[in-house]
Amino acid sequence: MVEFLLLGSMLVLALLALYTGPLRIAVIYFSVFSLICSFLYLYYQAPDVAIAEAVMGSGLITLLYLTALKRYRVYSVCYTNTDFPTVSDREIIEGTRKGELVREIEDFCFARELEPQLVFTPQPVSEVLQSGRHDLIIHQTGDKITIIGNRENYVIDELEMLLVLRYQDLKVLVERYGGSSEYGDDYLPEED
Amino acid sequence: MSLLVYAMVALTVLLIASLVRIIIGPTIWDRLLGMNLVTTKIVMAIAVLAVLMERSFLIDVAIVYSLLGFIASILIARFIEKKGQV
Numbered sequence: 001m002v003e004f005l006l007l008g009s010m011l012v013l014a015l016l017a018l019y020t021g022p023l024r025i026a027v028i029y030f031s032v033f034s035l036i037c038s039f040l041y042l043y044y045q046a047p048d049v050a051i052a053e054a055v056m057g058s059g060l061i062t063l064l065y066l067t068a069l070k071r072y073r074v075y076s077v078c079y080t081n082t083d084f085p086t087v088s089d090r091e092i093i094e095g096t097r098k099g100e101l102v103r104e105i106e107d108f109c110f111a112r113e114l115e116p117q118l119v120f121t122p123q124p125v126s127e128v129l130q131s132g133r134h135d136l137i138i139h140q141t142g143d144k145i146t147i148i149g150n151r152e153n154y155v156i157d158e159l160e161m162l163l164v165l166r167y168q169d170l171k172v173l174v175e176r177y178g179g180s181s182e183y184g185d186d187y188l189p190e191e192d
Numbered sequence: 193m194s195l196l197v198y199a200m201v202a203l204t205v206l207l208i209a210s211l212v213r214i215i216i217g218p219t220i221w222d223r224l225l226g227m228n229l230v231t232t233k234i235v236m237a238i239a240v241l242a243v244l245m246e247r248s249f250l251i252d253v254a255i256v257y258s259l260l261g262f263i264a265s266i267l268i269a270r271f272i273e274k275k276g277q278v
Contacts, residue, residue, distance in 0.1 A: 002204045009211050016215065024272065028223050031264055032214060032230050035257075036207075039234050042241060047253055054253075058260045066271045 003043060010036050027065045031058055076117045077105060078134035080125055101145070101167055102138065108159060129177070146173045196244050200237060207233040220272055224265060231261030 010033060017029035034057025041050035079102065102118070109116035121128065125139050125148065136156070137148040147163070149156040160174045207230055214226035235258045242250035 002200050005204045005208060009208055012215075013211070024220060024268075025223060028214065028220075028227050028268065031268075032211070032227055035230060035234050035261070038257075039237060042238060042250065042253065045245070047247075047250065051253055051256060054257055054260055058257075058264050062264050063267055066267060069271075 003040065006036055006040055006043075010040070023065075023069055027062060027069070030065070031062050034058055034061070076119065076134045077109070077136045077138065078119045078121060078128055079138045080121050080123060080128055080140070101163075101172075104162070104166070105136070105138070105159065108162060109155075144173065146175055148175045148177065150177060196240055200240050200244070203233055203237045203240065207237070224268055224272075227268075228261065228265050231257065231265070235261070 013029050013033040013036070017026050017033055020026040020029060034053060038050045038053035038057065041047070041053055106116045106118065119134065125137065125146075128134060128137055129148070135149065136159075139146045139148060147156075147159070149159075156174065156176065163172045163174070210226045210229035210233060213229070214223050217223045217226060235254050238250055238254040238257060242248065242254070
């Protein structure tokens, strides 16, 4: 009775850990999974295996995954400008403060161990958003600059603070979208 | 003897109830709380199992588990609170 209930819940937890998008939550599922797993080892009279499983699964693996989540992947920044038919690198950097802004964002990413990858495109924002490949979109129309990012991205809050402090003269607007993203690169989802 | 078996079944049912909280929990803090609950249930179940199987060293295992559960929840809570820094 007990073992069947536990085995069933282990199955559910394993599937959830596999198919949950937000990775923090998957870590919690996995941690609980390995706890129940080690209890079942005890139940089947293998206490030494159970202790090893508990130490690894609950302690070490959780720590390891959380550290791996922290230092993560390439951060892709997309710069769109619909005013010019073709936007080149030079055209932006030329424009004094805006060039500074872009460079500032790059430095900002480096400081957080994210590797910024700047992409320039003349596509409209909606297309870029739909492609879903970029973590941060800087959109410029005329003088107005809008920075668009996923609501679940912690980086954007810090970036907004920086922009408010240093770039008051530019009309910078920060927009957020989305609840949970469906592609696998959600860094730290879910609002508190 | 059979009382212990009943206790075991009750603990399992409670464990599954906490699992439901982990699965449906709207925020990550609910899930963290559920994880903590599962850890305590497992520790209690191990203590019951130790009496059932008459092996006293299982109590030591229970102590190790409670320490580990504590460490794991502290780690995850710190990770979420500090926004990505352990």
